[in-house]
Amino acid sequence: xxxxxxxxxxxxxxxxxxxxxxxxxxxxxxxxxxxxxxxxxxxxxxxxxxxxxxxxxxxxxxxxxxxxxxxxxxxxxxxxxxxxxxxxxxxxxxxxxxxxxxxxxxxxxxxxxxxxxxxxxxxxxxxxxxxxxxxxxxxxxxxxxxxxxxxxxxxxxxxxxxxxxxxxxxxxxxxxxxxxxxxxxxxxxxxxxxxxxxxxxxxxxxxxxxxxxxxxxxxxxxxxxxxxxxxxxxxxxxxxxxxxxxxxxxxxxxxxxxxxxxxxxxxxxxxxxxxxxxxxxxxxxxxxxxxxxxxxxxxxxxxxxxxxxxxxxxxxxxxxxxxxxxxxxxxxxxxxxxxxxxxxxxxxxxxxxxxxxxxxxxxxxxxxxxxxxxxxxxxxxxxxxxxxxxxxxxxxxxxxxxxxxxxxxxxxxxxxxxxxxxxxxxxxxxxxxxxxxxxxxxxxxxxxxxxxxxxxxxxxxxxxxxxxxxxxxxxxxxxxxxxxxxxxxxxxxxxxxxxxxxxxxxxxxxxxxxx
Numbered sequence: 260x261x262x263x264x265x266x267x268x269x270x271x272x273x274x275x276x277x278x279x280x281x282x283x284x285x286x287x288x289x290x291x292x293x294x295x296x297x298x299x300x301x302x303x304x305x306x307x308x309x310x311x312x313x314x315x316x317x318x319x320x321x322x323x324x325x326x327x328x329x330x331x332x333x334x335x336x337x338x339x340x341x342x343x344x345x346x347x348x349x350x351x352x353x354x355x356x357x358x359x360x361x362x363x364x365x366x367x368x369x370x371x372x373x374x375x376x377x378x379x380x381x382x383x384x385x386x387x388x389x390x391x392x393x394x395x396x397x398x399x400x401x402x403x404x405x406x407x408x409x410x411x412x413x414x415x416x417x418x419x420x421x422x423x424x425x426x427x428x429x430x431x432x433x434x435x436x437x438x439x440x441x442x443x444x445x446x447x448x449x450x451x452x453x454x455x456x457x458x459x460x461x462x463x464x465x466x467x468x469x470x471x472x473x474x475x476x477x478x479x480x481x482x483x484x485x486x487x488x489x490x491x492x493x494x495x496x497x498x499x500x501x502x503x504x505x506x507x508x509x510x511x512x513x514x515x516x517x518x519x520x521x522x523x524x525x526x527x528x529x530x531x532x533x534x535x536x537x538x539x540x541x542x543x544x545x546x547x548x549x550x551x552x553x554x555x556x557x558x559x560x561x562x563x564x565x566x567x568x569x570x571x572x573x574x575x576x577x578x579x580x581x582x583x584x585x586x587x588x589x590x591x592x593x594x595x596x597x598x599x600x601x602x603x604x605x606x607x608x609x610x611x612x613x614x615x616x617x618x619x620x621x622x623x624x625x626x627x628x629x630x631x632x633x634x635x636x637x638x639x640x641x642x643x644x645x646x647x648x649x650x651x652x653x654x655x656x657x658x659x660x661x662x663x664x665x666x667x668x669x670x671x672x673x674x675x676x677x678x679x680x681x682x683x684x685x686x687x688x689x690x691x692x693x694x695x696x697x698x699x700x701x702x703x704x705x706x707x708x709x710x711x712x713x714x715x716x717x718x719x720x721x722x723x724x725x726x727x728x729x730x731x732x733x734x735x736x737x738x739x740x741x742x743x744x745x746x747x748x749x750x751x752x753x754x755x756x757x758x759x760x761x762x763x764x765x766x767x768x769x770x771x772x773x774x
Contacts (some may be wrong), residue, residue, distance in 0.1 A: 289356075290315040290703075290710055290718030293374050295365055296384030297321040298328020299685045300675025302348040309354055311700055317357050318378075318718045320369075323417065324361040324733040324741065325763040326352065328386060328646045330685065332416040333492035335443045336458035337450070339755065344685060352735045358718050360725070361733035362766065368730045369721065377720040379708055380670050380699055383651065383658075387634035387676040391649075393435070397586030398630075402429075402594035406440050406631035413447055415461035415758035426471035429626020433597050435583055436631030437480040438488035444629055445476045449573045459755045466699055477623060479578045481614035483604055483659045484512060484555040487579075491550035497575065498558055506576040507559035512552075555770055580604075581621075583763070586628055596624045634681035645666065650680050656695030657702070670708050672699060737769035744768050 290312050294301045297319050305317045325331055326343055334341045352359050363369060365385065374381050390405040392398065404424060411419035432448060434441045447455065452468045480487055484507070487494075498505055555577065581599040589595040599621055602614040636651075638644035643660050645652050651673045652659050658668040672693040675688055683691075702708050716723070725732050733741075741759060748757035759765050 276498065283755070290380070291378045291678050291710075292317045292380040292382065293378040294382045294384055294722045295321075295374070295718075296328065296386055296675070296677075297326035297348075297359070297361075298384065298386055298675065298686040298688075299330060299344065300386065300678075300692060301328065301382075301384035302326075302351055303460060303688050304384060304674050304695060305357060306347075306351045307692055307696040308382075308699070309351070311696060315356060316717050317354075318360060318721065319352065319357065320360045320363050320365070320374075320721075322362070322364040322385075324738060324762060324769065325737060326359060326361060326735070332411055332414045334412075335447065336414065336460035337446070337455060339458070339739075341685065359733075359735035359738065360718075360721060361735075361738055362762065363725065363730065363732050368725060368728070368732075371639055371641045373724065374721075377716050377724075378670070379712065379715050380672065380709060382656075382672045382674055382695065382699075384674045385636075385677060386647070387636040387681045389637050390630065391633040391635050393583055393630060393632065395583055395585055395586060397588060397594070397597075400586055400588050400594050401547045401592050402626055403586055403628045403630070406436065406444050407634055408630050409444050409447075409629055410440065413460050413464035415464075415760040417760055417762050420461075420463065420760045425627070426467055426473050428472070428593075430472050430474045431477070431623075431625040432473050432475070432627040432629060433477045433479060433623055434629045434631055435479050436477050436488070437577070438585075438631060439490060439493045441478055441629075441631035442489050442493045442497050444631065445478055445575060445651060446500065448473050448476055449497075449503055450500055450577060451502075457753060459749065459758060461758055461760055463760070469712055473627070475574045475576070477576050477578050477625070479581050479583070479599065481582045482612060483579045484577070485548050485552050486612055487551055487555070488590065488605075489551060491547065491554060494551055494554050498554060500575075502573065504562070504574045505558050506574065506579075507555050508563050508579070509559050510575075510652040511579040512556055512559055558588055566740070578623075580614070582616060584620060587622065594626055594628050596622050597628055625635040634676065636677045636681075648680065651677050653678055656691075656698045667707070669702075674719060731766050731770070732767065740769050741765050 271518040292308055292312075292315055294305050294308075294317060301319060301321075305319055308315060308317050319326070321328075327348060328340055330345055330348075351357060365371060365374075370443075371381070390407050397403070401423070402425060404422065408419050408422055409424060412422040412424055414620040423589065426448075434445055445469070447460075448471070452465065456465055476649040497503075558577075578599075580602045582602050583597060584600045585598040586594055587598060600616045601621065602616055604612045606612050636650045638646075643652050643658060644650075652661055653673050654667075656672045656674055656678060658671040658673055660666040660668065672695050674692050676682075678695070679691060699708075703710055722732075745756040746756055749755050759768065
């Protein structure tokens, strides 16, 4: 079992110091490490490795020419303060013992097996680049997209530049989910375009938003306001959009038997559920949940006591206790609405509150459905993968052959969403990276990594393989040329930057100017 591995390393971890480790210092061939993925998890890991192994050579590989992962393509354009961490990552990439190989695709330009033959240590940090499925009828209709695709679209990710996002044919969008990503997408759809125009949002997105007819957005959650996955900061921001009418139903805010009459007790077969009574205990144990709930209460009180704003042309409505059952198309291949099943809460404070269908249904008319129900990691060849959980099986970052086996894959590690699933914020990756790096340190001390091997070619070997197949990889110096061009283009338009969204355009700029 994986627990045996965990138990075996606890004592060593307790005794392990956090001083810089000297593996490879005296030899001609220093420890060669490859980090696949240049998002926060990848860069935090590279930074910690460079500190722990003073003479190690750390190469960062990414499938895009541009580094920084979700900091560049996932953080909303109107949140520039969150992107300041790029300065820290840039210092890491410019370190003497760090190199960047952009536009290198794992499984296409290089295999995992080949990387492991070149490096003593390979750390996989390529995140989650797909989406969970609803598994309901109509999910494949035109007008149904994942929130991830929309985020990549407005952030200029090359994969989603041509996303067929139709904002002109309907005035109503339904977003399934109430987490921070869902709120980001709703905010971009509803915020005045004039405010977004001065951010680093992509040019094609601004053009589409100028012509958008979206005036109403529903944010739908399976559970109630106490369980909403968003943070108070994100919720406060969207509630504060100028001229936006926000609707929250007072009945959805009930938390006890006394202040909620209809819908509290639901008979399913022979079982009677009193789910919502337990949410008071949830708020007592979680200050964050309580703050979110209080914001919803204020929004509900405001919408109940004030008449609709005459100047308001846009509306946001939170819909709780509803689960998607079917996306409707009325005889065509394009979305015309969504069928929702009413839910109630089941469970106690120990088991957690889950949504249970009541058998009652209702429909919302809409022309756009956006799924914000979670990201999903994808496997690559020769990599153990837990398809049910969507992660690589691991113990403290050490890749194991399966969740049932304790067999470790020597020299192979994982970090970030690929390790723990798509949870947490950017800073969560600091703790995650620290654990994985500590595992690498321990394994070198225990002799589980052959640090004396002189056959590992590292970056020189990788460069040779890529050049042999005429792969157009991008160095960090070349990325900085692209970066400078984006800054110059943005300055002309009064923006922080104008992202270059076509990979070949990036490469042309980098290679032409560097010659």
